[in-house]
Amino acid sequence: LTELLIAASNVICARPTTAYLNPAIHVIDRLAGHDLAVATAKALSVDRHPESQRPYFLFIARKDHGDDKVLHLQLWIETHHSRSIGMDDMVAAAGMSVRNLNRRFLAATGFSPRQYLRRVRIEAAKRLLEAPNAAVERIAEQVGYRDPRAFIRAFGVVAGISPSQYRQKFRKSWMAETAS
Numbered sequence: 001l002t003e004l005l006i007a008a009s010n011v012i013c014a015r016p017t018t019a020y021l022n023p024a025i026h027v028i029d030r031l032a033g034h035d036l037a038v039a040t041a042k043a044l045s046v047d048r049h050p051e052s053q054r055p056y057f058l059f060i061a062r063k064d065h066g067d068d069k070v071l072h073l074q075l076w077i078e079t080h081h082s083r084s085i086g087m088d089d090m091v092a093a094a095g096m097s098v099r100n101l102n103r104r105f106l107a108a109t110g111f112s113p114r115q116y117l118r119r120v121r122i123e124a125a126k127r128l129l130e131a132p133n134a135a136v137e138r139i140a141e142q143v144g145y146r147d148p149r150a151f152i153r154a155f156g157v158v159a160g161i162s163p164s165q166y167r168q169k170f171r172k173s174w175m176a177e178t179a180s
Helices: 021-032 034-044 068-080 087-094 098-109 113-129 136-142 148-159 163-170 174-179
Strands: 005-008 011-014
Touching: 021 034, 034 163, 068 087, 068 098, 068 113, 087 098, 087 113, 098 113, 113 136, 113 148, 113 163, 136 148, 136 163, 148 163
Parallel strands: none
Antiparallel strands: 005 011
């Protein structure tokens, strides 16, 4: 038996170990919706083919650091991540020198401004990949990548899997596939 979850009519069966979580997530998907089911699966690290936990990590930016200029830039990046943003743009938005911005941003968030921008973009891409069948090239463009190959590389670095693999794990129809 290779399937972790089998759903037929009103009966849902799952394999042992933590497989009891699979029917729970299936029920959440049916009754409460896909978004909650995906969030639950991520929070519980439930996977049909576990290789790495990185796809489940939710990027929650640290914002309680007390540096108002860094916080302003974080919010600016989150608002403008879909456009082409260079270091000069971030320096202008923050009102600091490159050196000062890099030092303060890293101290406040644990990321360089470019790393932070990449994380924000990849989190936005994850949400778009969970929707049915949007082209990866289009998603790359929507989150600020002009080169789909650069997007795929960045996604792999952050998530540990390709955008296509992420979609297979978390798209809206993943639970429905196990039912057929």
